[in-house]
Amino acid sequence: MAQHGIDFPAISGEEGGGLTINTDYQIAAYPTYILIAPNHDIVIQDIWPVPNTQTFINAFEGQGIQQAPCGTSQTIELLTGFQFISSNVDPVDKDMTTVMAEVLSDNLTFVRNSQGSTLRKIGPNWVNNIGDWIFAEGYLVKMSSNDSFTITGSLVDPSTPIGVVAGFQFVSYFPTSAMDALVAFGTIIVDDLDFIRDSQGSMLRKIGPNWVNGIGDAAPGQGYLVKMFADGELIYPSDFGSNNNTFKSKLETTNTVVEKSVVED
Secondary structure (H helix, E strand, C coil): CHHHCCCCCCCCCCCCCHHHHHHHCCCCEECCCCEECCCCCEEECCCCCCCCHHHHHHHHHCCCCCCCCCEEEEEEEECCEEEEECCCEEECCCEHHHHCHHHCCCCEEEEECCCCCEEEEECCEEEECCCECCCCECEEEEECCCEEEEEEEEECCCCCCEEECCEEEEECCCCCCCEEHHHHCHHHCCCCEEEEECCCCCEEEEECCEEEECCCEECCCECEEEEECCCEEECCCCCCCCCCCEEEECEECCCCCCCEEEECC
């Protein structure tokens, strides 16, 4: 950053001044998350444990720091034929014709929601009988050619509950990374579930006494058709971190920063 007139100190071990930093900020283990005020006062010495992002939210809000929407975007890839789609982004402008403006062309045949309402072209005009894009819902799309569109807005908390009702329903997928479908849909894998189906027709369903996962991993951008015998509630596991089976343990500090990952079998 020298070209910008900014110098950052190198801190590593005893020679690099790392021990001084450890002493000044009372760092006894790694990782240590410290909340420091603008006047350099330490407000919270150590935010720990950190099982999910809500821990940070609670710590910040406890000090009067309020959340503000962060702009993010997700590109949905559309393939020729039928496909279930969804998004983990809540769009700023929710009108379906605005959300899907990039694909309102001859490539798109229709978009359909769980109630059977459609966005489709009638004569020269696109007719929107769906209304708004609802982030908790999935949609059935029919394409005559490959295409894509991008949704811009705020990222949806992956643990936001989705109400599922008796009968058929398209549901959204909130996590930002792929996840084993048995884990992802765990809260509705009960006797009230008939099946879950993906765009390829693969299913997660009960055969005999066992739940058989023909879907594999659920993935961002994909929607899923769910059939329930009774109402329920789908809550996805938090995808805090890149690996749902990985957590970080603190290690005592030495002259070198050490971080250890512990992976469950």
